[in-house]
Amino acid sequence: DTGVSQDPRHKITKRGQNVTFRCDPISEHNRLYWYRQTLGQGPEFLTYFQNEAQLEKSRLLSDRFSAERPKGSFSTLEIQRTEQGDSAMYLCASSPDRKQNTEAFFGQGTRLTVV
Amino acid sequence: QQQVKQSPQSLIVQKGGISIINCAYENTAFDYFPWYQQFPGKGPALLIAIRPDVSEKKEGRFTISFNKSAKQFSLHIMDSQPGDSATYFCAARGGNTPLVFGKGTRLSVIA
8 A cells, every 4th residue: 555654543542641643654655644533513623744854834733733744754742641632633744845746645544543 | 814715615506406516705816717626535536627727627517717807716517317316516726736625516407
């Protein structure tokens, strides 16, 4: 499977715990995006990387959230001291770095439930 | 401030009918307008996309109509089938900025 891969698919955690999600983008896609989607809403942008550089962060990304893409390949999203409001689907997407045809391909997402 | 406004929230269409979903945007810097289809428990999948240099794009049963002056674009699904039942999202971006999404339309196609 050469699509965007996310792990785990589901995560249940207790409030206050830290969680980390992983995203493996499509090979050779320079850009990698993290989005958050709550029930009945569209995906909301969190942050994105071009290669290993984090280029933009949304105001939604509080200081409890951190994302890395250390070698410009896979990325991790960590949430510290989770809160119930963090419960959502966390989506990763990747796209090539071209002026045209910069389609973003999404993974299946990681569904986080904070209890 | 919502950058892309999508309507309706939900839509019920008879099998064989036409499904129409509308989106409006404000940012004139947007130059790429995709539609995504999402099934429960899955990530969004790109369905069809358009750039503002054309007013219409058709791929099979799916057509995007684009009105640059009105800053609106719509998705038409012809001959709607039960398998089309899903949530549809319009999105937009300018240059290489991240996509911004509408809130989605839940489509139900009934036999």
